[in-house]
Amino acid sequence: MLRTGKWVALTCVALLTLVGFAALSYWQWERAQRDMIANQPVVPVDQMFQASGSLPSVNYGQRVEATGTFDRKHQLLVRRDASSFVVVTPLIRASAPAVAIARGTVASPTDPAIDLVPSGQVTISGTVQPLDGDPGGVSTLPAGQVGQLTAASIGVTPMLAAWVAQAPSQTGLAETSVAYGPAAGSGLRVQNVTYAIQWVLFALCVVYFWWRLLRDDLNDQAQRNDEMHEPPLEQPTGAGPATSQHGASKVTQSEPDPTRKKVY
Amino acid sequence: MAGPTAESVAGALKRYRVMAYVVGIVLIIFVAAIIAKNVFHLIDSDSYLAIAHGWLFMIYLLCALDLCLRMRWSLPRILFVGIAGTIPFLSFVAENRVMSWVRAELGSA
Numbered sequence: 001m002l003r004t005g006k007w008v009a010l011t012c013v014a015l016l017t018l019v020g021f022a023a024l025s026y027w028q029w030e031r032a033q034r035d036m037i038a039n040q041p042v043v044p045v046d047q048m049f050q051a052s053g054s055l056p057s058v059n060y061g062q063r064v065e066a067t068g069t070f071d072r073k074h075q076l077l078v079r080r081d082a083s084s085f086v087v088v089t090p091l092i093r094a095s096a097p098a099v100a101i102a103r104g105t106v107a108s109p110t111d112p113a114i115d116l117v118p119s120g121q122v123t124i125s126g127t128v129q130p131l132d133g134d135p136g137g138v139s140t141l142p143a144g145q146v147g148q149l150t151a152a153s154i155g156v157t158p159m160l161a162a163w164v165a166q167a168p169s170q171t172g173l174a175e176t177s178v179a180y181g182p183a184a185g186s187g188l189r190v191q192n193v194t195y196a197i198q199w200v201l202f203a204l205c206v207v208y209f210w211w212r213l214l215r216d217d218l219n220d221q222a223q224r225n226d227e228m229h230e231p232p233l234e235q236p237t238g239a240g241p242a243t244s245q246h247g248a249s250k251v252t253q254s255e256p257d258p259t260r261k262k263v264y
Numbered sequence: 265m266a267g268p269t270a271e272s273v274a275g276a277l278k279r280y281r282v283m284a285y286v287v288g289i290v291l292i293i294f295v296a297a298i299i300a301k302n303v304f305h306l307i308d309s310d311s312y313l314a315i316a317h318g319w320l321f322m323i324y325l326l327c328a329l330d331l332c333l334r335m336r337w338s339l340p341r342i343l344f345v346g347i348a349g350t351i352p353f354l355s356f357v358a359e360n361r362v363m364s365w366v367r368a369e370l371g372s373a
Contacts, residue, residue: 191311191318198318202325209329216333 007214014210018203025199032192045099045164048128055130055162061180064164065125068093070101072117074156077145083107086176087114088149088163090156091124098156100149100163101126104173109145113172126166129178268335270370276331277366281359283324284348288355290317295352324349331362335369 045064049055068091078086085106090098101124106114132148139147146153149163165178294317297310325346332342348358 189311191314194315194318198322201322205326205329209333212333216336 007217010210010213014206017206021199021203021206025196025203028192028196028199032189032196042125045128045160045162046096048162049160053161055128055160057130059128060130061127061178063125063167064128065123066091066093066099066101066164067121067123068096068099069121070117070119071098071156072115074154075114075117075144076153077106077109077114078102078149079109079141079145079147080105085109085111085145086149087173088154089117090154090159091122092156097158097160098154099124099160100131100154102129102163102165102176104166104169105176106173109142116170116172118170124164124166126164127178127181128162129165129180131161131163268370273331273334273366273370276327276334277362279327280324280331280362283320283327284355284359284362287317287320287324287349288353288359290320291350291352291355321349324355335366337365341365 042063042065045066048059071090071092075089078088087103088100089103091101092098131150134150135148151159165176169175294313297313300306301310328345345358348354
């Protein structure tokens with residue numbers, strides 16, 4: 001007999017499990033992405049430099065922080081294209097060289113958010129990026145704008161030979177796209193990616209075993225029916241009540257049971 | 265009744281036992297690696313073992329479920345055998361239990 005109640009319950013459990021496993025898979029997928037950034041510790045920016053003052057390329061994109069006050073007089077815009085200007089403001093520190101902070105990006109050089117510079121002592125975190133090379137020649141850009149970010153273009157000394165892309169960017173400014181993100185070299189966290197895949201596979205297992213339980217149950221029932229009725233079972237096409245009239249005379253008493261689902 | 269017989273579960277039983285031992289050994293190595301990483305700082309990463317155990321556990325679970333269904337075991341028993349693949353040393357205990365259950369239900373297997 002295929003018991004309807006049992007199969008409704010089993011199917012509900014299987015569906016709930018599927019939803020749960022899908023959520024767990026998504027959670028691991030999110031972790032795989034989140035950890036790729038969060039795994040990197042935030043270190044003081046000065047630790048990124050060699051004794052000579054240069055920034056080794058292995059440190060490009062590292063998460064760093066620096067504390068100081070912004071010097072708005074030396075702020076400039078780095079023009080990336082006609083609709084992308086990076087707002088760079090030097091952060092002056094008491095007993096350490098200044099740091100060029102890219103506070104964010106604007107679409108227009110007249111955006112009022114450019115001049116909303118935080119005052120007082122602030123701690124800025126972001127990723128450390130290499131300065132551009134000196135372009136040489138004479139700039140044709142308006143005053144306060146540069147095409148390449150170099151130590152000389154900011155005009156503050158002493159200054160670290162790097163810039164920090166503030167992340168997340170300052171409120172009102174868009175994120176600054178960087179050549180060396182925190183993901184550089186690390187990528188998605190493999191462990192969580194495989195866990196995400198495995199939860200999907202577990203979900204497929206649930207479907208498979210649900211089907212297998214159903215098949216076993218049906219096979220059992222078919223065998224029991226075969227044992228009960230030596231000649232092949234007469235298959236009524238109508239519903240329960242119609243067969244029960246004939247059933248009293250023809251079919252054995254144990255067979256029709258209107259509360260149970262009839263499959264074979 | 266299509267109940268389990270010694271022949272019908274022999275293959276599934278062998279597959280389950282192999283995976284129980286493999287997963288059990290990998291789990292113990294994994295625990296050793298966790299301790300080496302977090303207590304003694306001897307190694308930087310244990311994620312390779314975590315990933316290896318993840319995939320092996322999947323195979324273990326398939327083999328365990330296959331056996332449990334062939335044996336027509338109850339849900340608590342299936343859960344016990346399945347979860348045993350994630351707890352160090354428990355997979356060895358479960359393997360022992362499974363063998364005694366199979367012997368009790370099917371005679372010597």
